[in-house]
Amino acid sequence: MDQMLRCRVVAADVDVFSELLFSHGACGVVESESDGTSVHLDCSFDAETPLERLAGILREHCERQGLNAEIGVVQLDDSWKLQWIDHLEPVDVSPSLRLVPSCAPSVREPNALYLEPALAFGFGEHPTTLMALRWLESRSPRSRLLDLGTGTGVLALAAAHWGANLVLGVDIDLPSVEAARTNARANGLDERCRFVHTADDAGDGDFDVAVANIDARTLATLARSLCERLAPDAALAVTGILEEQVESVCAAFARCGVTLKRIDVEGDWVLLGSTV
Numbered sequence: 457m458d459q460m461l462r463c464r465v466v467a468a469d470v471d472v473f474s475e476l477l478f479s480h481g482a483c484g485v486v487e488s489e490s491d492g493t494s495v496h497l498d499c500s501f502d503a504e505t506p507l508e509r510l511a512g513i514l515r516e517h518c519e520r521q522g523l524n525a526e527i528g529v530v531q532l533d534d535s536w537k538l539q540w541i542d543h544l545e546p547v548d549v550s551p552s553l554r555l556v557p558s559c560a561p562s563v564r565e566p567n568a569l570y571l572e573p574a575l576a577f578g579f580g581e582h583p584t585t586l587m588a589l590r591w592l593e594s595r596s597p598r599s600r601l602l603d604l605g606t607g608t609g610v611l612a613l614a615a616a617h618w619g620a621n622l623v624l625g626v627d628i629d630l631p632s633v634e635a636a637r638t639n640a641r642a643n644g645l646d647e648r649c650r651f652v653h654t655a656d657d658a659g660d661g662d663f664d665v666a667v668a669n670i671d672a673r674t675l676a677t678l679a680r681s682l683c684e685r686l687a688p689d690a691a692l693a694v695t696g697i698l699e700e701q702v703e704s705v706c707a708a709f710a711r712c713g714v715t716l717k718r719i720d721v722e723g724d725w726v727l728l729g730s731t732v
């Protein structure tokens with residue numbers, strides 16, 4: 457990747473704008489500066505994405521939706537990746553889990569997961585990741601778990617840390633799959649965690665816990681294939697959804713026989729869940 461989008465958005469619009477970025481394929485979005493009234497976001501996409509064209513499409517969306525955002529394409533030099541990571545801080549998810557955005561040191565903290573610097577999404581700083589982690593903590597032990605849209609593998613690895621027997625993480629973005637595998641090895645969780653690209657064989661069998669933190673449109677599209685992988689009595693949570701998208705996501709899962717309910721809310725973001 458040698459380019460990214462750099463955006464300035466009015467603080468009140470930041471969640472809606474972030475969702476717009478994810479629904480157009482953003483792999484990662486990092487808040488690089490904020491002065492209280494506006495926020496600067498650095499957004500990475502896979503190398504094949506035509507960013508100038510995408511920036512034009514996003515500007516049209518913003519105009520239609522009344523979002524106040526400036527969107528530009530910037531060239532990256534080698535130091536950018538490090539600057540990205542510089543903005544990340546450790547996140548204390550619960551007394552039993554701290555997420556540290558760095559390579560694993562030789563002496564590890566007992567409840568820490570180390571997420572190596574990468575351009576994948578998911579260092580625990582986003583409200584949707586935090587809600588999914590809170591939901592996962594009590595459900596992970598002894599489970600067979602699916603993490604759809606795994607990014608850095610943060611949810612999958614947290615589930616394994618909390619005692620899941622077997623975890624499958626899936627992502628459409630190959631660098632994310634590679635980052636998740638690296639993170640699994642770095643944390644000694646690679647025996648219980650497998651990460652695959654959507655084009656790979658995701659194996660057979662049902663899952664008794666499934667979590668998906670992806671944008672609302674993608675969730676609606678994937679609802680059937682996701683529901684088909686759930687065991688009877690499975691627990692499911694989906695997030696990456698804004699309040700105004702709840703109805704359409706619920707409708708998509710209802711068509712597959714799954715009733716979703718609001719379980720958690722952070723700012724404009726919602727986590728929906730169900731016992732199948």
Ligand SMILES: C[S@@+](CC[C@H](N)C(=O)[O-])C[C@H]1O[C@@H](n2cnc3c(N)ncnc32)[C@H](O)[C@@H]1O
Pocket residue numbers: 478482483576577578579580582584585588604605606607608609610611626627628629632654669670671674678696
């Ligand atoms: C918002 S990130 C979530 C990352 C991580 N699970 C977390 O909770 O922080 C969404 C991820 O879903 C992936 N994704 C988008 N569309 C997908 C699809 N159709 N199938 C699988 N993964 C997808 C993206 O590449 C991205 O890594």
